[in-house]
Amino acid sequence: MVPELKLKVQHILLIIGMGLLFGLLYNFLYYPHTFTEYAEAGSISLLIGLMVGILEEFVFKKLFQSIRFLFVLLIRTLIYSLLTSVILSFVLSFETASVENISYMGAVKEYLAGPLFERDFLFSFSFILLMLFITEVILLIGRANFLRLILGLYHQPHEISRIFMFLDLKGSTTIAEKLSNKTFSAFIRDYFFDISDAIMMFKGEIYQYAGDGVIVVWPLGSNNDNCIRSFYKMVEIIERKRKIYLVKYGVVPQFKAGIHTGKVIVTSVGKLKKEIVYHGDVLNTTSRIEGKCSELNQDLLVSGDMLSCIKHADDLAVEEKGEIELKGKRNKLRLYGIKLVSQHSAAVLRPQLY
Incomplete structure (x- = not known):
């Protein structure tokens, strides 16, 4: 599977999982003793989760990028709540029509006008x-x-091994001078x-x-x-863009970019704002490596320590500096x-200003 599509599928599956949780919680609160209702709720939740996942990944992901957080949160919540209620x-109206022997549209009107709609929408x-x-x-x-903060893993300092990449935009000063502050911010x-x-x-x-x-x-590991x-x-x-x-x-x-690896101390800091931070010389060294890219005419530089951790691959071309x-x-x-062999002839051009 194409990596981009695989990532989107993973996110959609996560949302479907949340949808199933929604269905189980709904059924537990309102129909706790009926197994058939659990099965039905699971099916409905799968459908809702799939629809929400597709909307999140393919419609809303970039659509609301520059709009205020609270407004976007409320709009998305309202849309998904209405979708779920519909x-x-x-x-539910299909079941009501069968049990009470009334028309389907009559059952829909009865549901929308009754207390169940209000309950379901609020839930x-x-x-x-x-x-x-x-x-x-x-x-x-x-x-x-998020998981580390919730579990309290780094309230006390720990020494761990990590790989760091410092990525820096080329010619950012020149670009900023050519664009307005607002346009440059949008560009970034x-x-x-x-x-x-x-x-x-x-x-x-x-x-x-x-x-x-x-x-x-x-993390330092097998890949x-x-x-x-x-x-x-x-x-x-x-x-591509x-x-x-x-x-x-x-x-x-x-x-x-510059890449380096080594041991660092990781811990949570701050009182008014909690944040997990890394301390150690590895970060300073990685920054210095990135700073040598222009001098050595390289887009990507790695340290010897980093290279020794990478398994040999035929599509990686290594040049000692x-x-x-x-x-x-x-x-x-x-x-x-280091370059990918397949991209030797696809070197990216320097920024062109118009």
Whole structure:
């Protein structure tokens, strides 16, 4: 399955799972002793979850990107609640028409005018509002961080091994000078939005947005080349949307990255605002590696430590750049440029301003 489609399917399945939870909770509260009602509620919930999942992934994902959070939350909740109530009205009215021997439309009118519609709508609205709010919080701080904060995993400092990527936009100062502040902000938002799928596809986690840069983190494990493949998936996605960027902004985002790995301390900090942070020299070193990309004419540089963690793959071309002195570091560090063989001839052009 195509990675982009696989990611969307995973998100839709997650929403379907939430829909099933909605159906079970609804049935438990209102029909706790009837098994057939549970089966029926499960079927209805699957349908509702599927419809909501498709709308979220293919309609609303970018449609409301620049609209205020609270307004978007209420609009989506209202739409999904009405959709749920309509589906429930058709299903429940069919049963009422059969039992009471009345016309189907008569049963629909009876349901809409009765207390059941109000009950079902309020239940749907409350559940969906909570579900969407939690989803937005997860998007804000990251799924992994959300679970860690809920479980209290990092209230005390822990030492762990992680892979870090520092991703930086090329020519950002020049682009900012050519565009207005508002247009440049929209450009950055679109750029961050478009590369996010490439990060999620390859199991990365956005640690921080820093101006026009992004810090991405991966656990150290069996698929350590995910960071490399994620970078080139970003290149592919942006190149695919090249014409859109040129029409909208007159410039295509180009970027460079440094990747390094090592041990860091992870802990939660803050009183007014809780945040999970990483402390250690690895982050500073990764930043310095990224800073050498322009000097060494490379889009992607990795450290020797990082390269030693990556399994040999025929589609990865490695070029040694030698031992390089990094600013603020005593010892030189051996750096390597890495390219996907299939993309040697698809080098991304530098920003073109019109």
